[in-house]
Amino acid sequence: MYNGSKIILGLIIFLAIATFPFYSNFGKSAVMPSPSTDTPVINQLAKKECVMSAEYMKKEHMKVLDQWRDEVVREGKRDVITVGGRVFEKSLQNGCMQCHSNKSKFCDECHSYAGVKPYCWDCHFFREGGQR
Amino acid sequence: MSIDRRKFLKIAGLSGIGLGLSAADSLVKGKAHASEESSLPESGVRLALVIDIGKIRTDEDYKRITDACHSIHNVPSIPNTKHEVKWIWTDNYEHTFPDQTNEFIPHEMKEKRFLLLCNHCAKPPCVRVCPTKATFKRPDGIVAQDPHRCIGCRFCMAACPYGSRSFNWVDPRKYLDMNKTNPDYPTRTMGVVEKCTLCVERLARGLEPACVEVSNGAIVFGNLADPGSNVRKILSTHYTIIRKPAVGTQPSVFYVIGGGENAG
Amino acid sequence: MLDRALKGSKGYWTLVIILLGFIGAGSLAYLHQFNNGLGVTGMSRDVSWGFYISQFTFLVGVAASAVMLVIPYYLHNFKKFGRIVILGEFLAIASVTMCMTFIFVDMGQPMRIMNVILFPTPNSILFWDATVLNGYLFLNLVIGWATLHAEKKGVPPPAWSKPLIYLSIPWAVSIHTVTAFLYAGLPGRHFWLTAILAVRFLASAFAGGPALLILLALILRKYTKFDAGKEPIQAVAKIVAYAMCANVFLIGLEFFTAFYSNIPSHMHAFEFLYAHGNLVPLMWTSTILALLSLILIVPPKMRGNETILMWACIAIFISLWIDKGFGLVIGGFVPTPFDTVTEYWPTLTETTITLGVWALGFLVLTVLYKVAISVREELGTSGPPK
Numbered sequence: 034m035y036n037g038s039k040i041i042l043g044l045i046i047f048l049a050i051a052t053f054p055f056y057s058n059f060g061k062s063a064v065m066p067s068p069s070t071d072t073p074v075i076n077q078l079a080k081k082e083c084v085m086s087a088e089y090m091k092k093e094h095m096k097v098l099d100q101w102r103d104e105v106v107r108e109g110k111r112d113v114i115t116v117g118g119r120v121f122e123k124s125l126q127n128g129c130m131q132c133h134s135n136k137s138k139f140c141d142e143c144h145s146y147a148g149v150k151p152y153c154w155d156c157h158f159f160r161e162g163g164q165r
Numbered sequence: 166m167s168i169d170r171r172k173f174l175k176i177a178g179l180s181g182i183g184l185g186l187s188a189a190d191s192l193v194k195g196k197a198h199a200s201e202e203s204s205l206p207e208s209g210v211r212l213a214l215v216i217d218i219g220k221i222r223t224d225e226d227y228k229r230i231t232d233a234c235h236s237i238h239n240v241p242s243i244p245n246t247k248h249e250v251k252w253i254w255t256d257n258y259e260h261t262f263p264d265q266t267n268e269f270i271p272h273e274m275k276e277k278r279f280l281l282l283c284n285h286c287a288k289p290p291c292v293r294v295c296p297t298k299a300t301f302k303r304p305d306g307i308v309a310q311d312p313h314r315c316i317g318c319r320f321c322m323a324a325c326p327y328g329s330r331s332f333n334w335v336d337p338r339k340y341l342d343m344n345k346t347n348p349d350y351p352t353r354t355m356g357v358v359e360k361c362t363l364c365v366e367r368l369a370r371g372l373e374p375a376c377v378e379v380s381n382g383a384i385v386f387g388n389l390a391d392p393g394s395n396v397r398k399i400l401s402t403h404y405t406i407i408r409k410p411a412v413g414t415q416p417s418v419f420y421v422i423g424g425g426e427n428a429g
Numbered sequence: 430m431l432d433r434a435l436k437g438s439k440g441y442w443t444l445v446i447i448l449l450g451f452i453g454a455g456s457l458a459y460l461h462q463f464n465n466g467l468g469v470t471g472m473s474r475d476v477s478w479g480f481y482i483s484q485f486t487f488l489v490g491v492a493a494s495a496v497m498l499v500i501p502y503y504l505h506n507f508k509k510f511g512r513i514v515i516l517g518e519f520l521a522i523a524s525v526t527m528c529m530t531f532i533f534v535d536m537g538q539p540m541r542i543m544n545v546i547l548f549p550t551p552n553s554i555l556f557w558d559a560t561v562l563n564g565y566l567f568l569n570l571v572i573g574w575a576t577l578h579a580e581k582k583g584v585p586p587p588a589w590s591k592p593l594i595y596l597s598i599p600w601a602v603s604i605h606t607v608t609a610f611l612y613a614g615l616p617g618r619h620f621w622l623t624a625i626l627a628v629r630f631l632a633s634a635f636a637g638g639p640a641l642l643i644l645l646a647l648i649l650r651k652y653t654k655f656d657a658g659k660e661p662i663q664a665v666a667k668i669v670a671y672a673m674c675a676n677v678f679l680i681g682l683e684f685f686t687a688f689y690s691n692i693p694s695h696m697h698a699f700e701f702l703y704a705h706g707n708l709v710p711l712m713w714t715s716t717i718l719a720l721l722s723l724i725l726i727v728p729p730k731m732r733g734n735e736t737i738l739m740w741a742c743i744a745i746f747i748s749l750w751i752d753k754g755f756g757l758v759i760g761g762f763v764p765t766p767f768d769t770v771t772e773y774w775p776t777l778t779e780t781t782i783t784l785g786v787w788a789l790g791f792l793v794l795t796v797l798y799k800v801a802i803s804v805r806e807e808l809g810t811s812g813p814p815k
Contacts, residue, residue: 106311109303111369127349155354156312158343247473247771256767263768264694290616296555297544316544317467317537320555322477326617328766332477332537334468355466356537412616 066142072134082117083132098125098153130159137161204287204415205390211287211306212363213389213417214374215399216280220383227255227278233379234361239352241340250331250353252361253282253376262408280384282376283308283329283361284408284416291321291330300358306389306417307363315357322358326412330360389417430578433803434796440652441799448792455785458778459534467537470779475771476762480755480783481535485528487637487754488790489608490630492524492565494638496601497668503594509661512814515580516649516657517642518573519797521601524638525566527790532559534782554610561604568597573797581804605630612761620698620761623686629679630753635672637749639665640742645798647739655802656813659735666738670726673745677719680752697768698760707772708759711751718748 075081083090085097101123104110114121122128133139136159144151205211221227234240234253243249255278259266262279289308291300299314300321322330336355346352350366353359364374372378377386387396396419399405405419437445462469472479495517501507502514533539550556572593579586609627616622623629643665646657687695702712725741726732732741759773775783805811 102313106309106313107301109305109365109369126351152354156351158346158348158352160344160348247475248468249474251474260767260769263766294553294555294615296550296553296559297541297548298550299544314541314544314548315538316541318532318535318555319477319537320553320611322474323612323618323762324615326766328475331474333466334472334474335466354538358537409617414616 063146066146068139068143069135070133070139072132072139074132074134078119080117082119084114084116084121095151098129101125101128125153125157126159134159135161206287206304206306208304209388209390210304211389211417212285212368213306213387213396213419214282214363214377215385215387215396215405215419215421217383217385217399217403217421218277218279219421219423221278221280221380224278226381226383227280229379230280230376230384231255233375237347237350237375238362239337239341239346239350241337241352243335243337243340248334250333250337250359252331252359253280255279256281262406264409264411265406279420280376281327281329281408282418283363284327284414284418285361285363287415287417288413290324290326290412290414294320294324296320303365307365308360309362309365310358310360312353312357312359317356317358319358326409326414327416330358332356332358430574430581430800430804431796433800436803437799441795444795445792448788448795451788452785452792455782455788458781458785461778462534462782463539467535469776471773471775473771473773475765475769476759476773478535478758478762479773480775480779481531483754483758484783484786485531485535486608486630486758487750488524488527488531489562489605490634490749490753491638491641492521492528493601493605493631493634494642495521495569496598497635497639497672498642498665499594499598499601501664504598507664509658509664509814512810513642513646513657513661513665515573515577515801516645516798517638518569518576519801520638520642520645520794521569522566522573522797523790523794525562525569526793527786528562529566530786530789531783534786554607554614558604558607558611561600561607565597565600565604568593568600572597577801577804581808583808602631605634612757617766618761619694620757623683625679625682629676629683632672632676632679633749633753636669636676636745637753639669639672640745640749643669643738643742644746645794647735649798649802653802653811654806655811658814661814662735662738663733666726666732666741669742669745670723670732673719673722673726676749677723697764701763701770702756702760706763706770707774708756712756715748715751715756718744719752722748 070081085093090097105123111123114123122131130136221230231253235242238252240250240252258270258274258277258279261281285306285308287306289300289302292302292308295301296318297314297316299311299316301309301311303309317332319332322332333353333355337353341352364372364376367374373386374384377384385395385399387394389396389400391397399421400419403421404423405421407416407419409416470479470481498510498514498517502510533542536542545556545559572590575590576586579590606627609630612618612621613623613626643662646662646665649655650657684699687699702708703716722741722744724731725737725744732738762773763770765771802811
């Protein structure tokens with residue numbers, strides 16, 4: 034083979050880089066996330082209801098947040114959402130987190146499991162445990 | 166309060182309707198009226214501030230106003246002036262009105278502090294230059310900034326003739342006590358531009374802008390497009406100036422110069 | 430054809446490795462900036478654009494200058510430019526690459542760069558600048574590659590390339606005009622608010638770009654087997670001479686308008702740049718080099734001597750780099766909207782990133798020139814033209 038040794042060396046380097054994600058995580062345990070809704074506000078509710086079904090929110094909460102963001106910031110549509118007599122603000126900090134006051138358990142656990150770093154938290158913040 | 170609550174709510178309601186109406190309206194009519202002389206929008210709302218400089222006297226007065234804004238909006242205090250973030254701040258006459266000064270103005274005027282903030286111009290250059298519509302004009306006249314959209318190109322900073330825009334050169338959270346921040350309002354992230362929003366979030370709740378609320382009547386807020394509004398009453402009876410009129414941006418922040426006692 | 434970039438002399442590889450070293454250093458510096466924000470640069474609330482954007486502005490001019498070879502060759506059938514027109518087109522590719530990289534490293538939120546395309550905003554000049562720059566890069570890549578490929582095969586360039594070549598002429602003018610509009614349309618920035626800014630940009634581009642091209646041709650003659658020939662170089666020198674005269678004249682016009690009108694806001698930036706700011710020594714260096722270069726390049730006897738011509742081109746390049754690659758952007762921000770002075774000087778990080786981007790451009794240029802020269806060596810057309 035013409036230049037065989039160089040080609041084989043190149044292949045080895047390529048494989049070493051391409052498989053990096055696999056062996057770098059090898060042996061590390063990956064605990065299945067179990068986001069919980071165990072917060073004081075939610076526990077008090079007679080009927081645990083969000084703005085959408087839990088199933089929908091699990092998959093599409095980012096789309097809901099995106100839509101709210103554009104409606105509130107860009108279109109000035111700050112109308113509230115009422116579900117089962119409860120009023121929700123279209124807001125991450127003043128909406129979602131009012132009930133889900135357990136960010137590390139409810140948000141972070143899944144996000145780190147899925148390896149996503151939503152930049153929401155670069156600006157929006159939440160102090161664990163409330164103090165409001 | 167310099168504006169009664171009922172009237173204020175009327176404005177807030179109007180601005181809500183205005184938002185929808187004028188959007189539909191501008192679609193139909195296009196921008197045929199853009200070159201007309203009047204700076205008043207078809208939405209019937211152009212929110213404005215009138216600042217009576219005679220009514221803000223002590224350093225505490227100024228501090229109360231700027232602190233109110235900066236604390237509720239989680240604006241960091243960055244000691245390095247090159248990296249400062251300012252929504253509302255003070256400066257002297259010469260710096261506030263650089264092309265409307267002369268060497269013989271009264272001493273007290275030279276010493277006087279003036280409040281500076283975004284002018285929410287009727288013809289805002291920052292909106293014109295923004296490549297992503299991160300900065301845009303709402304139908305109620307507010308020049309709004311969507312930090313989610315901003316790419317940090319800083320074209321708007323070059324375009325603003327008033328130096329009203331701040332860029333986050335560094336992580337603002339390093340200069341905020343995150344235990345004392347207002348939990349109802351976000352901070353900003355590194356690499357985006359920000360500025361005064363005329364307290365859109367407070368207007369939506371039927372409150373006046375924070376600076377107006379704590380100004381003891383020195384700052385009056387209202388609808389410039391309504392001839393009966395409080396701001397129009399002051400503008401028609403008092404001599405007011407705006408910053409850099411020659412650049413044609415038509416600021417919505419007016420300064421009452423002299424005879425301040427009767428204003429508001 | 431690109432495979433020719435993989436086989437080269439020791440000198441070629443040394444240059445490539447040196448450039449890669451600078452690119453590596455620049456990348457590390459950029460990583461630092463990416464993690465810590467643009468606060469690591471010398472820019473500030475008042476001087477919100479600095480080295481990056483001024484390099485971008487300067488390099489748009491270098492890119493546009495390719496048209497100074499394309500017009501004589503393709504429109505006026507000036508055959509002598511046959512050998513070097515490709516050098517101009519490849520220089521344009523390298524320059525536009527640098528322009529885009531400079532815009533990228535200047536952004537506060539580089540990950541959101543696609544927002545410019547996702548939310549197209551025709552009223553923003555930056556949107557148009559992105560459009561014309563990408564278009565110009567595409568045009569030159571296609572034209573340069575197609576003509577070189579045809580040359581290699583010994584056939585005339587494909588028929589479809591002709592319309593593209595003609596299109597590239599107004600397009601080159603457009604990239605620099607649009608770049609001037611980034612500045613010239615801003616209210617309250619008096620230094621930039623001048624109708625002749627686009628013309629000044631073009632004049633300085635048509636002096637600075639071809640001056641760099643002459644220097645590159647001289648370097649190629651010395652270190653490679655490629656010789657552009659004496660006559661084409663002299664023809665380019667004539668273009669540089671005329672354009673530099675126009676450029677100096679246009680700057681003079683700015684001075685006249687500012688100081689005879691005696692309007693303070695029009696004078697302030699000039700006073701800062703030439704009388705009392707931290708850029709004074711640089712700006713005077715630029716002025717002296719500009720005048721000196723005119724003496725060296727305008728008289729035909731002087732520029733006929735290639736050593737003098739070389740020094741004239743060096744003087745022009747440095748002079749224009751200071752004027753446009755530094756003073757123009759900073760001068761526009763000073764005085765500030767508050768009529769105060771905030772000075773600017775790039776930091777080490779900023780300078781390292783800037784050098785890295787320049788090195789990236791020169792690497793692109795080196796590779797492209799290597800390909801073009803190798804092709805000609807194989808054809809036996811790299812020697813001096815008869």
